[in-house]
Amino acid sequence: MTLRSSLPFAALLLLLPGCFSNNRHQGEKLYAQHCSGCHGDEGQGLGRLIPPLAGADYLTDHRAELPCLLRNGQREVIIVNGVAYHNVMPGNKALSPAQLTNLLNFIETHWGNSASPRTIREVEQQLDACRVP
Amino acid sequence: MLRRLLLLPTLAATLLTSCTEAPKQAARLPIMGERDVVPRADGGPADTVYAAVPAFRLTDQFGQVLTNQSFAGRAYVADFFFATCPGICPKMQAELLKVYKQFGQKPELAFLSHTIDPAHDSIPVLRDYAERLGVGTARNWHFATTGAHGEPTARDTVFQLAQAYFTAALPDKQAPGGFAHNGTFALVDDQGHIRGLYDSLNPKEVARLLQELPILLAEVDGRRKGVARK
Numbered sequence: 001m002t003l004r005s006s007l008p009f010a011a012l013l014l015l016l017p018g019c020f021s022n023n024r025h026q027g028e029k030l031y032a033q034h035c036s037g038c039h040g041d042e043g044q045g046l047g048r049l050i051p052p053l054a055g056a057d058y059l060t061d062h063r064a065e066l067p068c069l070l071r072n073g074q075r076e077v078i079i080v081n082g083v084a085y086h087n088v089m090p091g092n093k094a095l096s097p098a099q100l101t102n103l104l105n106f107i108e109t110h111w112g113n114s115a116s117p118r119t120i121r122e123v124e125q126q127l128d129a130c131r132v133p
Numbered sequence: 134m135l136r137r138l139l140l141l142p143t144l145a146a147t148l149l150t151s152c153t154e155a156p157k158q159a160a161r162l163p164i165m166g167e168r169d170v171v172p173r174a175d176g177g178p179a180d181t182v183y184a185a186v187p188a189f190r191l192t193d194q195f196g197q198v199l200t201n202q203s204f205a206g207r208a209y210v211a212d213f214f215f216a217t218c219p220g221i222c223p224k225m226q227a228e229l230l231k232v233y234k235q236f237g238q239k240p241e242l243a244f245l246s247h248t249i250d251p252a253h254d255s256i257p258v259l260r261d262y263a264e265r266l267g268v269g270t271a272r273n274w275h276f277a278t279t280g281a282h283g284e285p286t287a288r289d290t291v292f293q294l295a296q297a298y299f300t301a302a303l304p305d306k307q308a309p310g311g312f313a314h315n316g317t318f319a320l321v322d323d324q325g326h327i328r329g330l331y332d333s334l335n336p337k338e339v340a341r342l343l344q345e346l347p348i349l350l351a352e353v354d355g356r357r358k359g360v361a362r363k
Contacts, residue, residue: 038223
């Protein structure tokens with residue numbers, strides 16, 4: 001009896017890790033894979049060539065535009081913390097709304113950044129409103 | 134008895150390796166590339182001729198002409214980049230900047246970054262790049278082009294030069310920015326021999342460059358003093 005009643009519980013325990021496993025640090029992994037080469041391991045940027053992400057006013061001032069910026073890239077001069085940067089940033093069309101959400105949530109809560117978390121739904125709506133590049 | 138016999142070679146091997154490994158610390162850096170053995174006309178022992186960087190003529194961000202002679206008596210670290218590179222260059226130049234911050238004050242060392250996009254990277258672009266990297270006033274870090282005068286062969290010239298420094302660089306429409314290249318740092322001695330190659334994208338390799346640079350600088354220093362004495 002005890003064995004039979006504990007069986008579903010054991011099955012549940014086995015299945016549970018599947019729900020959490022990979023996506024937990026997805027934002028951090030995506031950052032390391034796609035962004036850190038230019039923006040640095042700590043979001044520090046590079047001189048006046050690559051803008052920083054750590055403590056960047058652009059992230060808070062243009063919060064709603066960031067999903068489109070990541071998807072379509074950035075070609076014009078961009079002013080971050082009062083400094084003008086003119087390098088091109090390539091976009092990434094392959095990242096899903098969920099991945100962009102995790103990535104932005106990672107960037108916006110590290111290296112002194114402390115924005116409130118985004119939801120996937122919010123990011124999806126912002127992506128739908130992207131200007132056609 | 135048999136066991137003792139077996140132990141002997143093991144013991145000998147340990148002793149031998151400890152003997153051969155110890156002097157490695159003080160060893161000179163190797164010379165990269167092919168070497169030629171050239172018989173001497175007078176019948177004396179043959180000379181070994183080591184590979185060296187081929188003759189080049191570049192112009193840097195200050196409009197200054199650079200040839201092999203510009204680096205006589207100095208070692209230099211060379212790499213290949215382009216100003217609009219969205220791929221590996223920022224990482225690579227950030228790593229070279231670390232090396233520069235540690236060794237940039239050494240009079241017997243220079244830095245040489247070649248653009249592989251001479252059509253775009255004019256002298257003003259290179260100067261702007263150096264300033265933006267934070268080394269605008271540095272006279273010993275050259276950002277140089279093979280195409281200061283719009284030479285039609287500039288791109289081929291720099292690709293060939295890259296090959297001589299064991300760096301792969303070629304146009305590639307698929308690659309970010311239109312060029313595929315790898316982030317090799319080449320350490321060149323005062324006589325034009327390449328003494329070390331390091332992958333700038335691998336932190337262990339950059340650490341090895343920082344370790345090996347003083348070994349080469351000591352060697353170069355020794356030669357500089359020798360010349361001064363004469």
